[in-house]
Amino acid sequence: xxxxxxxxxxxxxxxxxxxxxxxxxxxxxxxxxxxxxxxxxxxxxxxxxxxxxxxxxxxxxxxxxxxxxxxxxxxxxxxxxxxxxxxxxxxxxxxxxxxxxxxxxxxxxxxxxxxxxxxxxxxxxxxxxxxxxxxxxxxxxxxxxxxxxxxxxxxxxxxxxxxxxxxxxxxxxxxxxxxxxxxxxxxxxxxxxxxxxxxxxxxxxxxxxxxxxxxxxxxxxxxxxxxxxxxxxxxxxxxxxxxxxxxxxxxxxxxxxxxxxxxxxxxxxxxxxxxxxxxxxxxxxxxxxxxxxxxxxxxxxxxxxxxxxxxxxxxxxxxxxxxxxxxxxxxxxxxxxxxxxxxxxxxxxxxxxxxxx
Amino acid sequence: xxxxxxxxxxxxxxxxxxxxxxxxxxxxxxxxxxxxxxxxxxxxxxxxxxxxxxxxxxxxxxxxxxxxxxxxxxxxxxxxxxxxxxxxxxxxxxxxxxxxxxxxxxxxxxxxxxxxxxxxxxxxxxxxxxxxxxxxxxxxxxxxxxxxxxxxxxxxxxxxxxxxxxxxxxxxxxxxxxxxxxxxxxxxxxxxxxxxxxxxxxxxxxxxxxxxxxxxxxxxxxxxxxxxxxxxxxxxxxxxxxxxxxxxxxxxxxxxxxxxxxxxxxxxxxxxxxxxxxxxxxxx
Numbered sequence: 001x002x003x004x005x006x007x008x009x010x011x012x013x014x015x016x017x018x019x020x021x022x023x024x025x026x027x028x029x030x031x032x033x034x035x036x037x038x039x040x041x042x043x044x045x046x047x048x049x050x051x052x053x054x055x056x057x058x059x060x061x062x063x064x065x066x067x068x069x070x071x072x073x074x075x076x077x078x079x080x081x082x083x084x085x086x087x088x089x090x091x092x093x094x095x096x097x098x099x100x101x102x103x104x105x106x107x108x109x110x111x112x113x114x115x116x117x118x119x120x121x122x123x124x125x126x127x128x129x130x131x132x133x134x135x136x137x138x139x140x141x142x143x144x145x146x147x148x149x150x151x152x153x154x155x156x157x158x159x160x161x162x163x164x165x166x167x168x169x170x171x172x173x174x175x176x177x178x179x180x181x182x183x184x185x186x187x188x189x190x191x192x193x194x195x196x197x198x199x200x201x202x203x204x205x206x207x208x209x210x211x212x213x214x215x216x217x218x219x220x221x222x223x224x225x226x227x228x229x230x231x232x233x234x235x236x237x238x239x240x241x242x243x244x245x246x247x248x249x250x251x252x253x254x255x256x257x258x259x260x261x262x263x264x265x266x267x268x269x270x271x272x273x274x275x276x277x278x279x280x281x282x283x284x285x286x287x288x289x290x291x292x293x294x295x296x297x298x299x300x301x302x303x304x305x306x307x308x309x310x311x312x313x314x315x316x317x318x319x320x321x322x323x324x325x326x327x328x329x330x331x332x333x334x335x336x337x338x339x340x341x342x343x344x345x346x347x348x349x350x351x352x353x354x355x356x357x
Numbered sequence: 358x359x360x361x362x363x364x365x366x367x368x369x370x371x372x373x374x375x376x377x378x379x380x381x382x383x384x385x386x387x388x389x390x391x392x393x394x395x396x397x398x399x400x401x402x403x404x405x406x407x408x409x410x411x412x413x414x415x416x417x418x419x420x421x422x423x424x425x426x427x428x429x430x431x432x433x434x435x436x437x438x439x440x441x442x443x444x445x446x447x448x449x450x451x452x453x454x455x456x457x458x459x460x461x462x463x464x465x466x467x468x469x470x471x472x473x474x475x476x477x478x479x480x481x482x483x484x485x486x487x488x489x490x491x492x493x494x495x496x497x498x499x500x501x502x503x504x505x506x507x508x509x510x511x512x513x514x515x516x517x518x519x520x521x522x523x524x525x526x527x528x529x530x531x532x533x534x535x536x537x538x539x540x541x542x543x544x545x546x547x548x549x550x551x552x553x554x555x556x557x558x559x560x561x562x563x564x565x566x567x568x569x570x571x572x573x574x575x576x577x578x579x580x581x582x583x584x585x586x587x588x589x590x591x592x593x594x595x596x597x598x599x600x601x602x603x604x605x606x607x608x609x610x611x612x613x614x615x616x617x618x619x620x621x622x623x624x625x626x627x628x629x630x631x632x633x634x635x636x637x638x639x640x641x
Contacts, residue, residue: 068539072529073468103540116536120554129550130540181540 017189017221018044018067018085018106024078025059025066027292034292036062036075038245041319044189049215049222051232051253053268054242057289060225063242064191068102069093086188104134107182111194113174117166123177124150124162130184149180154210172203179210186218193225208235229272233257238325241265244300245292247319251326261328263305299331307332366558369634376630382623390438397432401590404428412606422608424598430612433590437613440591441620444506444584445572451510453564456517457556461548463518464525475522478515486512487574494583505584509571517563524556558635562628569624576617592617 025037037059044050054060066077069090083090085106090098102108110116117126127146131137143162150158153176166174175195182190195211196204212235215222224236232239232253239256241249241264249262260266270283287304290296296303302312311331319327320334370376389396398420399405410427413419421430463474490508494500525548528534537551572592578584579593587594592613599610 065535065539070535070539099541099543101541102538108536108539110532110536110539112532115532118533118537118551121550129542129546133541178536 015084015087016043017046018042018223019082020063020067021082021084023063023066023081023083025062025071025081026076026078028074028076029293031291031293035245035295036292037066038295040242040245040247042240042247044221044223046188047219047221048238049224049236051236051239052223052225052242053227053229053232053239055227055289057292058242059245059292060242061193064108064193064223064225067191068106068108069098070102100134103130103182103187104185105187106189106191107185107187108191109175109178109182109193109195112198113171113178114166114198116178117174119166122163122165123169123174124164127177127181127184130181134185145184146180149184150177152214153177153180153183155180171199172206175199175203175207176210179207179214183214183218187220189221189223190215191223191225194227195224196231197226197228229268241268244289244295246300246329248301248329249327250319251323251328255323255326261322261326261333262301262330263307263332264301265328267304299329309335311335366634370630373630373633375626376633379623379626379630382619383627386438386620386623387442389435390442393432393435393439397429397435399429399432401428401432401436402588412602412609414606415608421612422606424595424609425602425606430595430609433595434592434612434616437590437592437595438616438620440502440585440589441572441575441593441617442568444502444509444575445568445624448506448509448513448571448575449564449567451506452513452567453517453560455510456514456563457521457553457560459514460518460521460556461525461552464522465529465544465548465552471522474518478518481512482515484512487577490574490578491581491583494578499586502585505575505578509574513567513571517560520559520563521556524559525552528552528555558631562632562635565624565628565631569621569628572617572624573621 020040020042023037023040023042024035027034027036040059040063042050042052042063052060052063062071062075065071066081067083067085067090069077071077077091081091085101088101090101093101117123121129124143124146127149128139128142131142131145132139135142147158147162150161155161155173155176161169161173166177169177175198179195190211192211196207199207208231211222214220224231226232236253239249239251239253240247241256241262243264249256249260249265251261256265257269260269264285267283267285271285285304286306290300290303297316298314299305299308299312299316302308305312309331315331317329317331317333319329322328322333370380398418404426407427410423411425413423413427415422419429419431421434424430424433459474459478463471466474489512493508494505497504529547529552534547534551537547542551575584576591576593576596579586579591580597582594582597584593585591587598595613596610596617599606599608599613603610
């Protein structure tokens with residue numbers, strides 16, 4: 001209940017809204033410690049939509065949870081990690097202060113609308129709960145706001161739906177309720193973790209339209225976490241690609257899709273079915289994501305990379321500048337000769353790699 | 358639209374005939390205990406004629422006969438039901454509240470809190486419960502009923518706390534708890550609003566089953582002369598008083614004995630029915 005609304009916008013007004021620097025999260029497991037997030041740097045400016053892409057298990061969801069300090073035992077956010085939001089160091093806040101940020105200035109929507117709502121409480125009371133947590137006020141007032149929010153996210157008969165239980169609503173309606181909850185306190189940043197993965201395609205489009213409209217209306221920033229490249233291409237201005245608990249590429253969306261710099265990103269794009277380039281088979285990335293307890297030495301992608309050479313096995317590259325606002329964690333950026341050779345090689349020549357050269 | 362979970366549980370419970378019969382018996386027993394002053398043919402303590410009316414068999418005037426002090430057995434049985442059911446319900450309720458509270462705290466708290474609470478429970482479970490209660494009541498002579506309730510409850514919540522903790526540990530990983538946490542809910546609210554309704558079925562079942570056991574335990578204490586003391590009637594001390602005339606005047610001990618059997622069986626069967634109704638996974 002500690003009032004946090006008044007502090008909104010304090011701190012560094014011109015700095016980034018969210019700044020993650022050298023974020024590391026480890027989980028103690030029977031097989032040793034798993035480095036689920038290993039030195040992630042990420043920026044989100046106010047009002048901007050940023051994508052975070054990667055396969056399941058690459059650490060993108062853990063990154064989202066770590067921002068709000070929702071990592072629980074046996075997970076641990078390593079000392080030295082930094083998460084600044086609206087100029088405040090979230091990792092240094094007291095338990096009480098971080099609670100006043102969660103769901104208030106910074107909201108999270110989860111993947112599964114079916115299971116992110118408490119099944120035994122009415123959806124309306126769950127919205128009202130968040131309103132009262134962060135804004136206080138009477139029950140009646142919170143109820144009125146909850147009904148208003150239900151209307152805002154396009155739920156018909158909001159007065160009646162207030163008293164519905166989650167299982168009485170469809171998947172799309174539940175996701176709308178979750179959006180209503182997330183937006184109840186008008187956050188500056190919404191982290192949406194696979195917000196449409198569990199929904200039908202038609203419903204997906206509706207939900208994304210809704211999110212788009214609300215984002216424009218509220219001027220909030222969105223960090224869209226997904227494995228769906230189509231979604232990223234359509235909705236984001238900038239993208240971070242994650243592999244093996246690290247950011248492997250960062251670029252403006254258009255530039256990334258025009259010419260992916262990292263072989264992993266190239267592989268991801270080659271694996272997306274396209275109507276304009278008919279193919280017999282989709283190009284899959286060979287091999288599997290290694291377990292987080294045993295990342296390979298050198299570049300984490302090298303065992304699956306068809307452009308790998310000796311240096312890749314020995315040294316993990318840093319994020320190297322490779323254009324305006326672009327960085328890639330790949331030695332090829334520094335080795336244009338090899339890069340050209342790779343681009344000319346017959347296997348990559350037919351895919352996006354050809355355009356990259 | 359599927360019906361709310363409670364309505365489904367009710368439908369399942371109704372389909373369970375033994376459980377419904379048991380629930381009816383439990384309800385009738387409760388009503389009888391509450392209505393004892395209206396239903397009892399006589400004052401349970403009155404000794405109208407200790408010499409002439411001693412150990413009379415059941416008759417129209419005394420439906421269950423009289424005991425050796427000429428007191429009406431039926432009336433004593435009804436008033437004794439108040440004691441047995443009252444202590445049983447109060448102690449079970451208190452035990453369940455303590456158990457659920459400790460279980461939620463352990464399941465939702467930090468690893469250190471969990472360790473301290475659960476290791477203490479492990480130790481407590483190793484203590485001989487009946488012996489402890491006997492000792493306490495032997496030292497505290499003429500302990501009032503609430504002390505008996507307290508002793509039974511304080512020594513009876515360990516299993517409940519373990520069950521609730523296990524459920525809480527499983528639920529804290531669930532997405533709706535994560536989501537509620539991500540929205541800024543403090544732990545106490547997670548426990549009460551988001552978790553308690555989910556552990557309630559298990560808790561209700563264990564409380565119902567507990568009532569039967571506690572009634573037996575209390576009767577045992579009274580039988581040993583340590584629980585409810587004469588002349589106040591309780592089923593346990595009625596059996597104690599009747600045991601010497603078991604052959605000459607069997608009704609004095611048999612009536613409370615039968616009542617005890619019926620009550621405990623009813624609570625256990627109703628508890629089983631509730632379990633099947635509230636937790637569909639145990640459906641045979």
